[in-house]
Amino acid sequence: MLRSAKELRGYAIGASDGDIGQVDDLYFDDEAWVMRYLAVDTGTWLSGRRVLISPISLGRPDWMAQRLPVALTRERVRSSPDIDTQKPVSRQHEADYFLYYGYPYYWGGVGLWGMGAYPGYLTSASAVQADMTARSAEATASQEAADSHLRSCQAVTGHHIEATDGEIGHVEDFLLDDETWAIRYLVVDTSNWWLGHKVLIAPRWISSVSWLDGKVSVDLTRQAVKDAPPYDSVAHLDRQQEMGIHEHYGRPGYWTTDTR
Numbered sequence: 001m002l003r004s005a006k007e008l009r010g011y012a013i014g015a016s017d018g019d020i021g022q023v024d025d026l027y028f029d030d031e032a033w034v035m036r037y038l039a040v041d042t043g044t045w046l047s048g049r050r051v052l053i054s055p056i057s058l059g060r061p062d063w064m065a066q067r068l069p070v071a072l073t074r075e076r077v078r079s080s081p082d083i084d085t086q087k088p089v090s091r092q093h094e095a096d097y098f099l100y101y102g103y104p105y106y107w108g109g110v111g112l113w114g115m116g117a118y119p120g121y122l123t124s125a126s127a128v129q130a131d132m133t134a135r136s137a138e139a140t141a142s143q144e145a146a147d148s149h150l151r152s153c154q155a156v157t158g159h160h161i162e163a164t165d166g167e168i169g170h171v172e173d174f175l176l177d178d179e180t181w182a183i184r185y186l187v188v189d190t191s192n193w194w195l196g197h198k199v200l201i202a203p204r205w206i207s208s209v210s211w212l213d214g215k216v217s218v219d220l221t222r223q224a225v226k227d228a229p230p231y232d233s234v235a236h237l238d239r240q241q242e243m244g245i246h247e248h249y250g251r252p253g254y255w256t257t258d259t260r
Contacts, residue, residue: 005174012067026153033203035181050085055119055181162217198231
């Protein structure tokens, strides 16, 4: 099922022995377009410190109660590497984080999460495969220490969307798959041109991004976007509606082409 990144803000994060805090932001990988971390505000418990929680740690979410349980203790989280989420999170920071929690690295494989499509793969993979993945990633970690491919959803919200023939709106939200944590759509607000009109654009249709200028270019015309099925954030988006969106743009669905 698809979930709104904006709506996940405020969700409680519960450790095995008590609450950790609330989701304040989400960080996604700007190459694979996958949510890699929940940035959690720990409130008075850790004096306002924000910690990163990977979907790898998550148990079964309680969507009705807006609660995300994690297979961690409060002490485990308290002693985790201190990462300044107000600055770019480097690959070296991630390597330290994964080493601390004992997870194989997600990068270096052909899947969204290492060699698999789901974050849970990294806790169920064989020791041999996990070791091979870790060794491969560790060999490149030092070279990529200064590189950051993580983006804050809050920071990217508001980025301008540029069609092939002009600007069409701005990023308002992200819809992510609650099993793979892949971003399936950007919610685009086109109200400056078509009052109250919101549409969905898949990351696959993005031709380039200028993070410095806050501009996302898509391989679509303004007219195609204007004529696209409108998105209703209140109603549940089902597969039939998704098929209608992809058919409108003449693009294959991720469910038929995504082998990761």
